[in-house]
Amino acid sequence: MKTNVVTFHYTLTSPEGRLIDSSQGGDPVIYLEGSGHIIDGLEQQLRELPAGAKKKVQVPAARGYGLRDDTMVQKVKRQALPVAELKLGDQFQAGSDRHAPVVTVVALDDDDVTLDANHPLAGVDLLFDVEIIAVRAASEEELAHGHVHGAGGHHSHAGGESGGCGEGCGCH
Ligand code: ZN
Numbered sequence: 001m002k003t004n005v006v007t008f009h010y011t012l013t014s015p016e017g018r019l020i021d022s023s024q025g026g027d028p029v030i031y032l033e034g035s036g037h038i039i040d041g042l043e044q045q046l047r048e049l050p051a052g053a054k055k056k057v058q059v060p061a062a063r064g065y066g067l068r069d070d071t072m073v074q075k076v077k078r079q080a081l082p083v084a085e086l087k088l089g090d091q092f093q094a095g096s097d098r099h100a101p102v103v104t105v106v107a108l109d110d111d112d113v114t115l116d117a118n119h120p121l122a123g124v125d126l127l128f129d130v131e132i133i134a135v136r137a138a139s140e141e142e143l144a145h146g147h148v149h150g151a152g153g154h155h156s157h158a159g160g161e162s163g164g165c166g167e168g169c170g171c172h
Contacts (some may be wrong), residue, residue, distance in 0.1 A: 003033045005148050007134040013127045020121070028133050032148050039064055042128055043119045044113060059126040068123035073106065073116045086113060091120070 007030045011022040023029055031037035033047070037139065041063030049055060061067055083092065090105040107114035142149050 003138045003143060004135050005030065005032055005138050005142065006049075006132065008046065009133060010130040013129070015125045015127060018122075020126075030148050032138055032142055032146065035146050037147070039126075042126075042130075046130060046132070047165045049135070051132050051134050053132045055130050055132075056132050057128040057130055059128065061121075061125050065119040065121040065124065068118050072118050073084045073114060075107075075112050078108070078111055078113050081113060122169045 007028050009020055009023045011024060011030045012020040014020060029038065032045070033043065039059065041059035045057045046057075050082070078136070083090075086105055086108055088105055088108065091102050093100045094103045094115070095101075101117045102120070103115040103117045104120060105113060106116045139149065
């Protein structure tokens, strides 16, 4: 099976019609098929679509950002957090590693803060409204590197990190 590089725009809403995210008006998302750059449940349903195609894609939570895990909600002492000001809904990274989970403040009082390390979209069924912008065959070099060369995507809810090359890639 040939592997493509696909460029698309999307608008993401919840089943209740709440707008979660959209690439419209910004840069489209670009990904290499099979690289894990966008969530599986979305990629599978975009396969074989030609440029110009529009499709509504439903991705159940379990195949999107996963189901909620209540053990990932923890109460910590407020003074243990290196953050002076806190309010409900604040999000920050729980560590200096750039892959550290993002936690959300879901409750707080003078002494304790309850942090939820579930992905903000965990447990949410996703509804993508997709428009395919371009489809082309991946180059040998892209297949070898496992990512797209040239203009890359940006962080988005449809995907993960940028589609550009990492350090040590040597392809710039
Ligand atoms: Zn590369």
